[in-house]
Amino acid sequence: xxxxxxxxxxxxxxxxxxxxxxxxxxxxxxxxxxxxxxxxxxxxxxxxxxxxxxxxxxxxxxxxxxxxxxxxxxxxxxxxxxxxxxxxxxxxxxxxxxxxxxxxxxxxxxxxxxxxxxxxxxxxxxxxxxxxxxxxxxxxxxxxxxxxxxxxxxxxxxxxxxxxxxxxxxxxxxxxxxxxxxxxxxxxxxxxxxxxxxxxxxxxxxxxxxxxxxxxxxxxxxxxxxxxxxxxxxxxxxxxxxxxxxxxxxxxxxxxxxxxxxxxxxxxxxxxxxx
Numbered sequence: 001x002x003x004x005x006x007x008x009x010x011x012x013x014x015x016x017x018x019x020x021x022x023x024x025x026x027x028x029x030x031x032x033x034x035x036x037x038x039x040x041x042x043x044x045x046x047x048x049x050x051x052x053x054x055x056x057x058x059x060x061x062x063x064x065x066x067x068x069x070x071x072x073x074x075x076x077x078x079x080x081x082x083x084x085x086x087x088x089x090x091x092x093x094x095x096x097x098x099x100x101x102x103x104x105x106x107x108x109x110x111x112x113x114x115x116x117x118x119x120x121x122x123x124x125x126x127x128x129x130x131x132x133x134x135x136x137x138x139x140x141x142x143x144x145x146x147x148x149x150x151x152x153x154x155x156x157x158x159x160x161x162x163x164x165x166x167x168x169x170x171x172x173x174x175x176x177x178x179x180x181x182x183x184x185x186x187x188x189x190x191x192x193x194x195x196x197x198x199x200x201x202x203x204x205x206x207x208x209x210x211x212x213x214x215x216x217x218x219x220x221x222x223x224x225x226x227x228x229x230x231x232x233x234x235x236x237x238x239x240x241x242x243x244x245x246x247x248x249x250x251x252x253x254x255x256x257x258x259x260x261x262x263x264x265x266x267x268x269x270x271x272x273x274x275x
Contacts, residue, residue: 020224021085024221025064025088029217032216043266048075053113054077054143055077056078056111057080057113057114058080059080059081059117060102060117061117061121062083062089062090065093065094068080077114080095081098083097083098083100085101085102105137107137109136109137110137110140112142115134115142115143115144116145117148122148128192131191134192135194139271140271140273141270142270142271144189144268146266149263150179150180151181151263153263154261159251160211160244160246161175161243168238173230179263185197186198194272195270195271206259207260
């Protein structure tokens with residue numbers, strides 16, 4: 001096995017990210033998990049179109065038991081291994097889970113028929129390295145199927161925060177992480193050695209009474225800022241007020257509710273069959 005050396009600077013604060021996810025696990029807010037449910041349904045529908053069976057499947061970056069419940073009895077899945085990023089999240093899984101970071105797959109070579117991931121891989125520092133590791137874990141002819149947030153996700157929030165920080169603080173700090181483009185997704189899969197890589201996008205627009213409700217949902221999802229280069233001081237009240245005003249002024253619908261865009265990029269690729 002080739003060991004992938006990571007020499008780049010970390011994009012994310014892993015301990016902070018783990019705390020965010022543990023908080024989300026404790027809250028277990030079903031309303032805030034709407035995006036996860038949409039993504040899980042998408043994975044289920046795509047698998048339903050496939051005729052082949054996947055006896056051993058992996059839920060990479062599990063949030064709980066959503067994937068297990070959606071795939072129970074489908075596509076000949078007899079064993080579903082959940083890889084959860086923390087013990088708090090593993091406790092939400094329907095069956096025993098392995099606690100490990102998404103970019104460290106504690107699985108043997110060619111041990112899985114299917115690797116799934118649902119809204120977790122955007123927090124991986126080394127995505128090319130992860131894709132190479134997924135390829136290692138898959139059996140020849142195995143399938144990789146993942147849903148990730150796309151580049152336009154939370155564009156309104158990003159714009160509103162930038163406007164507010166420029167006006168109040170005189171500069172912009174990173175507050176919303178960069179997201180995957182469709183082009184980059186397909187290219188990274190091909191670079192890792194996958195066959196027939198496909199990336200496509202589904203765009204969802206959600207409206208909220210105000211930006212604070214959106215921020216509360218993001219907090220309940222465990223999706224608040226964990227960038228390593230983030231500003232370490234809390235958002236000032238004046239800056240928050242300016243962001244709320246900018247959001248309402250620039251990104252409200254006809255009913256006066258603010259809108260939030262979520263892009264779901266689905267990646268589909270196969271490990272080349274050696275036969």
